[in-house]
Amino acid sequence: MTKITGLTVHDVRFPTAAAGDGSDAINRGDYSATYVELHTAEGVTGTGLTFTNGRGNELTCAAVEALRHHVVGHDVDRLCTAEGARTLTADVQLRWLGPEKGVIHMAAGAVLNAVWDLRARVAGLPMWRLLSELPTAELVAAVDFRHITDALTPAEAAELLDRGLDGYEERRKGVEETGFPSYTTSVGWLGYPDEKVRALTRQAVKDGWTAVKMKVGGPIDDDVRRAGIIRAEIGPDALLMMDANQVWDVDEAIANMARLAAFEPHWIEEPTHADDVLGHARIQQSLGDRCRVATGEVAANKVIFKQLLQAGAIGVMQIDACRVSGVGEVLAELLMAAKFGVPVCPHAGGVGLCEYVQHLSFFDHLRLGSPLEGRMVEYVDHLHEHFTDPVTVVGGRYRLPERPGYSVELRPEAIATYSFPAGPAWRA
Template sequence: MTVTIKDVAVHDVRFPTADAGDGSDSINRGDYSATYVELTTDGGPVGAGLTFTNGRGNELTCGAVTALAHHVVGRSLAEIADEPVAFWRSLTADPQLRWLGPEKGVIHMATGALVNAVWDLRAKVAGKPIWALLADLPTAELVRNIDFRHLSDALTPAEATDLLDRGQQGRDDRLAELRAVGLPSYTTSVGWLGYPDEKVRALTRAAYAEGWRAMKMKVGGALEDDLRRARLIRAEIGPESLLMMDANQIWDVPQAIEHMAQLSEVDPYWIEEPTHADDVLGHARIAAAVAPVRVATGEAAANRVIFKQLLQADAIGVCQVDACRVGGVNEVLAILLLAAKFEVPVCPHAGGVGLCEYVQHLTAFDYLRVSRSLTGRMVEYVDHLHQHFVDPVRMSSGRYQLPSAPGYSIEMKPESVARFSYPDGPVWR
């Protein structure tokens, strides 16, 4: 690991998805985009990372990567591996930049792109996919990569050590299982709000035929529309399949409780983002009211301190960590361990650009070393934009097949980066 990072290149890559209604929900409607980072090295491979955004404003996350880049340039992988928390804090606790967060929004999403690029580089140098690199690390090494500041009231290094040590037991059997059958998944491609009923029905039927037994729909429109679409999907998938609902934060707390009282008719498995992403206490109130329907959230949860509280307050029954909204692999490790301690399954957020590519690694590692269970674990799947990646996800019968190429599967094809670069790529000119 004598590889040294020489330079950080950042690309503003945007896909014109807004017009098609793909990705449309009660709050968001955008051009799926990536703040795409490449770390060039002195003779080693290129480290790739990205943070997903919704289009306009991608120049801000790109700008934030540039503002943080000097903490990365000139560092060797050996140095970073030697003092991982010091490296982490150089990015997250910069005495001038921290004011812009702390650890949230634009500045933290940029941190996620950079930190993930460093891990991609590290995995490529090791010749392993990230899930394997992490699963093979000694417990002490994994624990050393976590910043426990502001977590110690919920998770101590000793508790993390204990969880990860237990994760060594039976690991080979679990790995054999993953290699044989892949990772369980669910699809979000059937029920975007922008789709008419006929399209929802056709997509649901096709997904069921492909082997999907868990599907997610968007809610948060008029109650009667939500209910009609939910009945339509439930009729297609039968009573045994899982139907999840996603409100994308549109409701107030009392409204979420009222709407779910009606929507519970179709037996939803979870309600995702029922209210504002920051509202830990609100999620807790909703969770108590809608049980046994689970509350799921995480794609807009800013950092480990928010996840800590969601878990402490019994506010979530499903933890949907995002691979790049939080500050990358190091923070995801903390969140996986927190979720394991509080016995809440992690079903990571995916879709967008590259999120499926990222999170398959996280769930594989979680199963191998942390949760040791697949019960209630599913990786979100959306069938958009995979063609732009060098090592895209591979699906079979509604399951993710374990990736095998070294790295974090997040490297984009140079021709895609060039074609969709904003504002000068041919698609945008």
């Protein structure tokens, strides 16, 4: 039993907007973290964060404060169960602010991820290993099945988790040797001119990348031209993914993808509004086998993911580590994807998202037995230097993290420098 004795939240923002990094059809942000530290009498600190785009990071920080009384004074193991997590996600007054979406849900994600980080640190295990080696009953107890039993029952989850124990050691040895497949998004932000896109793509190929993602959703002729540049640089065999960041209407997405399909995209990501399950289903139907529809980075909760799977709306499911209410809800999403046979390729980038999601993909492969084929973790080469345990990506593949926890601990000097608005990076 580990009791949480205190909570600190930091508003940390990196001034990335000016450089055009991370710019796409909808967003142009100062990559930011609502950064949570949970304290214990034993001296172990748990850290979690949720990612935001700059303005408004004070809101997720304030939402963490509103959740404080549900964690301070409470037990870590209890908060790692569905009942414990539900004290945050189904608070009889706070639930109205979602329900289970937006600012309040993202804050729950930062807090509950910090709780799980604390658990992993106490156990002395990296998150992927803690999760992969937990008894089936404890994993099932961590999942809140409310509102998803029509897609996944506790018994079905247990069966998937038990079955996944077969071959665990071999798979672990495999990824220790070869890592986990990845792709890079650093080549084609909308804010970059053509020549920068060409140079970055050429460099990515030299660095061993065989899968790259470009942003689309600008004027369609520009998208077509940029797709041509990137496809020419990577050659016919590498994977090219496209990401529209929700800018299109449904029929517009169908029309534009009819043109962009010429460049043989592996997937089209966020072709329309993130809440539009039926719209995604229509777009997937129009593309057939030519291209997968992918979404999920801002899918509000497990109920949206459930429907995307039930409707056959996606060929690739993109989870995010901290948009939803932390590890427990992500487990629900991974289990549903496994049941429906849809590969999971997590969203990363931003601040700390690569550090987080690598653990989830390793769990998906190691404990759920999902094959590596068709699975990749996004990689963006920004801001890793601020973490105490940054990701290691070699030749386009993530290596297994070894240090205990969930890997999103910021260096103290990063917190000090980039704290908003008082840090030196913002006083200038």
